[in-house]
Amino acid sequence: MKNKEINITKASGEIALFSPEKLRHSLERSGAGEDTINEIIREVEQNLYNGITTKQIYKVAFGLLKKESRHSAAKYRLKNAIMEFGPSGFPFEKFIAAILKYQGYSVSVGEIVKGHCVNHEIDVIAEKENHHFMIECKFHNLPGKNCDVKIPLYIQARFKDVEHQWKNLPGHATKLHQGWVVTNTKFSGDAIQYGLCAGLNLLGWDFPKGNSLREQIDASGLYPVTCLTTLTHGEKQFLLDKRLVLCRDLCEQPGMLSVAGISRQRVTEIMNEASVLCKGEKP
Template identity: 45%
Template structure:
């Protein structure tokens, strides 16, 4: 393949790495024959040329995948699906809560917690054994919106106020307390450096390596409903406004969609894709 440069979402140019595309397809569950077929089709379309955007390559790869496997296409769409969880950040908070619940934590969303000085609304509280975690969730609807250093600075001040109160309380004083910032996009270098320096935990799309959101969702199977290609934007909003955030919720309750006003034919089609994405068929 001829070497060429692509334009990232940030506007930066970088040398196109076929290995990254193959890895993203593989992570979505595509076998080598499907991966090779998609790449050949992409080459035939003429997209592998200098100055092409990564978004255009992704969109075409997704279109090709949909023809081959709805399940794989839905999983491949994960990064975009997280961006579609808005406009409010609450569905993202639910997703984060459910991820940590799957990891063995007891979680609460949107709790008001008394600090040493003032009270704070905490996006997600998570507790397991001797761990007690305070999580701030920062949802963005564009890949180019990253969390800069002001976010961990702000979260640390809140965490210190809450921790100073927690360590006075029986049952909490001997636990290991940790502050977290979770985002569906990325952190700037300054944000990462500062958080690492003061001991604040960060979780983003691809950080920590092999344990970012994309990895946790892949391992737990907690795919957001925005992965579904068969539902339109207005239908996604109906589901999100009713706190239906996970594809699994649709699979677990056969009557859920009809109770929300979807006709039976439409509900059956949505349920079919949901089961395919979770590989339950």
């Protein structure tokens, strides 16, 4: 059977044709070498069958990549790593705040803000120069879950109530106030259409093209500790519970690994992997 004829099943349940080019592109983003990429694609193609899930394809590719380079494997699993933040969503809010801080914004997380009608708990507030943003983070810990139009409709209503109050603050009359919706998955077509029409800033895993969440993470090098292939699930959760979300946090506080009860030998292995991600180097 030719590869172009093979249907794969996405996490959403949608059926699509297998694309070796898409697999190659995702492996290239991880920093893997050309020989490694070609070997992985050959192995994946040998295991293809109609109806194979993207999860199964990922498992094969990730396993092979991990044998060649843990640093590349860590980057390759970025989307899954963010989903490991857990059901509370708080680390995701802190993660988004860290990206904005890296971009020069002053940020605060989880503030109660007075609106014109009611008070609102805002996930992230970001300010820089003449810009003042109210940011709501919609975290999903399962693949295939998208943000539909109800989310930006709801956020826009909240933002308008807050904006009414913000404009009355001293020096805010001429500032640009904007509501944001940030998600680690995708937006539906209606959600994008409404967001653009209403003036909301939408930031999703692959939206907008050229400045998506994934692209901003790669550009900033702010990878989450959940990317690390040398950590167990329990160890990742321990670090998140200590509000240590970024690999850069770990590079600055390596002693937290000892606090977690990790052996000296494994601490060295973990820090070797983390240090490459911290520096944004190619493996």
